[in-house]
Amino acid sequence: MxxxxxxxxTPPAARQTxxxxxxxxxxxxxxxxxxxxxxxxxxxxxxxxxxxxxxxxxxxxxxxxxxxxxxxxxxxxxxxxxxxxxxxxxxxxxxxxxxxxxxxxxMDGCRAKARALAAWAPDLVADDADLGKREFLNDRMVASILRDLVAGDLS
Structure with missing residues (x-):
């Protein structure tokens, strides 16, 4: 390794900084x-x-x-x-x-969660154009909300 x-x-608490x-x-x-x-x-x-x-x-x-x-x-x-x-x-x-x-x-904590999710499962935040039309509106809404959070334009 x-x-x-x-x-x-290594967990952050155990690291020397x-x-x-x-x-x-x-x-x-x-x-x-x-x-x-x-x-x-x-x-x-x-x-x-x-x-x-x-x-x-x-x-x-x-x-x-x-x-x-x-x-x-x-x-x-x-x-x-x-x-x-x-x-x-x-x-x-x-x-x-x-x-x-x-x-x-x-809000910063919420944005951090959304960014971690977007990195870990990028298909959840992908635009409909990237994946083709999503069949269910709830999936489209979740993706839209996550994209807004990841963009960080909210105050």
């Missing part, structure tokens, strides 16, 4: 509260920061598994690719279960 692969599956003054200041409660919706508690904001980080990790794992790892294997090496992806898929499944159980308290 390459070092960058080990980093990708280089803290900068600017990074530490960005994590202060005042900065967090200023970025939150009115009425959000510090605990809710901290919860969403953790949720957003987990969603970002899912997106990074998805990209790594399907871009970087697939580039190393030829089309006839499916078993080897599956074996290489297994630890990343296990970490991703663990994160997805955590995210599904977590409530988003801010």
């Amino acid at each position: 390459y070092e960058n692969e080990r980093y990708a599956i 280089n803290a900068t003054r600017r990074g530490l200041l960005a994590l202060t409660p005042l900065a967090a509260m200023a970025a939150a919706k009115p009425g959000a508690t510090l605990g809710q904001v901290q919860h969403d920061r953790e949720l957003i980080a987990a969603c970002g990790e899912i997106i990074a794992l998805e990209h790594y598994m399907w871009k970087a790892l697939t580039a190393r294997y030829s089309e006839n090496q499916d078993d080897e690719l599956d074996a290489a992806q297994a630890p990343f898929a296990a970490r991703q499944n663990h994160l997805i279960k955590q995210i599904c159980a977590a409530k988003a308290y801010t």
Whole structure:
């Protein structure tokens, strides 16, 4: 296993990070509260920061598994690719279960969930033109809402 692969599956709490003054200041409660919706508690904001980080990790794992790892294997090496992806898929499944159980308290938390879902299951947010007409209107509505959230144009 390459070092960058080990980093990708190591939980963020166990990683060694280089803290900068600017990074530490960005994590202060005042900065967090200023970025939150009115009425959000510090605990809710901290919860969403953790949720957003987990969603970002899912997106990074998805990209790594399907871009970087697939580039190393030829089309006839499916078993080897599956074996290489297994630890990343296990970490991703663990994160997805955590995210599904977590409530988003801010719009940023909700957007992060939508972006993680779009990365993990892109067909759910694909435009009707990309997939042909969706048969059921509820599927079209879900895809439309997710596209709006992923675009991030909402306030």
